[in-house]
Amino acid sequence: ALISLLAIVLAYLVGSLSFAVIVSRVMGLDDPRSYGSGNPGATNVLRSGSKKAAILTLLLDAVKGVVPVLVAQALAPTLHWGELTIGMVGLAAFLGHLWPVFFRFQGGKGVATAAGVILALHWPLGLAVLATWLAVAFITRYSSLAALVAAVAAPLIQLLVWPPSGLALPLIAMSLLLIWRHGANIRKLIAGTESRIGQKAEAPA
Numbered sequence: 027a028l029i030s031l032l033a034i035v036l037a038y039l040v041g042s043l044s045f046a047v048i049v050s051r052v053m054g055l056d057d058p059r060s061y062g063s064g065n066p067g068a069t070n071v072l073r074s075g076s077k078k079a080a081i082l083t084l085l086l087d088a089v090k091g092v093v094p095v096l097v098a099q100a101l102a103p104t105l106h107w108g109e110l111t112i113g114m115v116g117l118a119a120f121l122g123h124l125w126p127v128f129f130r131f132q133g134g135k136g137v138a139t140a141a142g143v144i145l146a147l148h149w150p151l152g153l154a155v156l157a158t159w160l161a162v163a164f165i166t167r168y169s170s171l172a173a174l175v176a177a178v179a180a181p182l183i184q185l186l187v188w189p190p191s192g193l194a195l196p197l198i199a200m201s202l203l204l205i206w207r208h209g210a211n212i213r214k215l216i217a218g219t220e221s222r223i224g225q226k227a228e229a230p231a
């Protein structure tokens with residue numbers, strides 16, 4: 027139990043690397059918390075005009091979800107970890123992104139990190155969720171709406187397509203938190219003021 031707790035703490039620390047802020051700083055761009063939606067995430071970094079910075083943010087925020095899960099999976103047979111423990115390690119990385127210890131707990135909404143976590147936990151589910159995100163994003167051009175639909179779809183697909191598993195609990199927790207973090211986006215979508223992918227948004231409220 028102690029070693030699984032240690033793994034969860036380490037995953038949380040990895041998740042706390044807010045790559046929107048780190049990549050922007052390294053590339054000499056403005057802090058993403060100072061413009062657009064104010065969210066440290068790839069969608070908002072794209073509003074800086076740098077596609078390269080946005081893609082790097084997306085990839086690195088996803089990788090920080092992938093790596094802890096792959097490490098946990100590699101250790102699982104030796105440490106007798108089940109799916110729930112592996113899922114909790116993934117959830118911890120996601121929580122790090124939302125409340126990063128290195129950035130005064132002011133994190134992002136968790137879309138890229140959740141995608142990485144799900145892909146690593148169960149890649150067929152990850153691909154199905156990714157396809158959902160891409161389809162909604164392509165049709166509507168709303169990054170937030172695509173994330174919301176994908177977040178609803180993830181636990182549903184898992185429950186309907188695969189046998190009950192210890193992954194269900196961490197998956198549902200990630201979905202609920204992700205949806206909750208999109209409160210401002212939901213209000214803007216309803217009001218018709220949400221910005222589309224690549225569009226500049228108004229200054230943070």
Ligand code: G3P
Nearest residue numbers: 063065067069070169170
């Ligand atoms: O990446 C999070 C996305 O779903 C919404 O981001 O900046 O439009 O609030 P943003």
